[in-house]
Amino acid sequence: MRIIIASTLIALTMASGANAAEPQTPTTDLPGSADHPVISRFAGSTLVGYGQTDWAATELPGAGGMSKTDRRKFADPVQAEGRLTRLFYVGPAGKTPLEIFRNQQQALAAAGFKPRFSCELKACYDAYFTLDKGARGKSMDWVKGDLVGVKGSYKGSRWPLPMGLSADEGRMLAGTLTRGGTALEILVYTSLAQNEYTDRAASYIEIVEPKAMPTGQVTVDANAIAAGLKAEGRIALTGLFFDTGKTELKPESKAQLDAMAELLKSQPALKACVVGHTDNVGSFEANEKLSLARAQAVVAALTAAPYKVDGKRLAPKGLASLAPVAGNGDDAGRARNRRVELVAQ
Template sequence: MRPTAHALTALTALLALTLPLGAQAADPVTLADVPGSADHPVISRFTGSTLAGWGQQDWATTELPNATGAARGDRRQLADPVRAEGKLTQLFYLGPVGKTALEVFRNHQQALVAAGFKPRFSCELKACHDTFFALGKNARGRQMSWAKGSLMGARGSFKGREFPLVMALSPDEGRMLAGTLTRNGSTLELLLYTSLADNAYTDRAATYIEIVEPRSMQTGQVSVDANAIAAGLQADGRIALTGLFFDTGKAELKPESRPQLEAMAELLKAQPGLKAWIVGHTDNVGSVEANEKLSLARAQAVVAALTAPPYQVDGKRLAARGLAALAPVAGNGSETGRAKNRRVEMVAQ
């Protein structure tokens, strides 16, 4: 039985009475970009969109869909996810009122393909449901900053009603891409998901973009103390000294290396019979000859520092060696691996 016009009018009036105070006066176009936020340089926003959520971390890890997407039979989990590390940027856009999720998604998709994007996973509509839930939108949203205000109903009986803004993605009209984009010699991981912004009554699309840029993590932020050095030498015969710092291409120890030098001197004084090689290592950038020279010079700088005041370790107990890139501990194909290979080790003689 279809409701009468009188019944529809009464229902609309009842819904209006249940709205939060001030909801009727709210305007969906007054939302502004998150203060301090910015579009990512590899992908622009859909014209007229608002950057309503934004986050950026210099070093973070995230899980992205592989070619399969969600785990079979468990939409809460990604199947064998791609784990990406590096500079993480998260962007949440609200499209203009009246623009469909399909139009917004297709524009992003075409721009990415034109830029050389290589999709690893893609889905549309019902095929996206499980992978959408496996992403865990709420956990991702907690890392972001959000614009002030609410998502507003723009049409129908819910016009003017407030809906939560934070991660207002939905499985409705959902479309997703995950893959890689190469820029300036670096390969970025990129996730794109567009759907209705919460529900059909908002008459807007929501787009979430996640970009991971490979970069070297700032290493050497923790010095290895005397006990750890002793344990490493006992177990493996060597240990990497993460608290020794040099400028790129130089062999002068930086002042912040002092805690590491103190720990080395403490061990050498506690074990007067210990003799050690101080061995410098580099990545594979540059010629072998230059890296041999640099790695040896850095090892010699450490020996010189330990045998001089205030440490005054007997020079006969230490010998410097340089191995350039001949003994890597990680692949040199990425900046993360190269950072691990640039190190100075203490090796028991």
């Protein structure tokens, strides 16, 4: 299926005869860009678009592909978070999208890639529009220049380079590749570069490497704790940190303990419960013990030097997974549920 809007082509056409030099599709990589280690480029391709974020979220197709009720949405999208890399390649002149995609497919399979969803040609039409190219493209840097027509009546015409994919000859592949015990999410979409007149293929590749989000960056200060207690009677203390399954406070919790102690000293009549919460992974009995032990660790820290808060003012409690603030169906929800709260009495 060729999706070519004639009016758009005419509007973008530029007469090459008027120029001293023929316009050309860029053949030099974007400065500062690089192939991702898990998948190299098709030989002769140019890396013209690139973006990398140390911590970001993206939506990828699940096994169900496109929604049956809304063909512009994934049926069961996978929400992936971590180090996000986006790459856009323009293939060498004369190489078809099929040849490039089959090479990508074979290279990934040889590396142990586990496909979750794939589509080709007409079956990939909805996937092309669901990809949300505009939002993805805006997160990337791009080489200056255009995709240039080299044949037919549109020779010398120009089309925008950023996310210059097409529904024509489109093929998509999404799944996971395990490296070093971590499952990387990978998405590949290859098609004609805008249309048949450029005589080139384009490939968009997205890779998410799950990783622990940097912690210790946000602390609820004394004023925020006071405001939370006044407004809702409780507040989550985001600056308290424990290793998985452990009850010892990590050193980076000091700033949060400082703020709690400051509040308690400024309000000598305040009494509160320190309440530990967990997600629902594991048995309830184990989580109940863990949540209580973590609350006890916080109370112990506040009643010891240098804070020396009166222990009668703080009561440790453990609620395990009984009071979630988010669903436990994904990592993001479970992370929100693992928390310690201060509850006014």
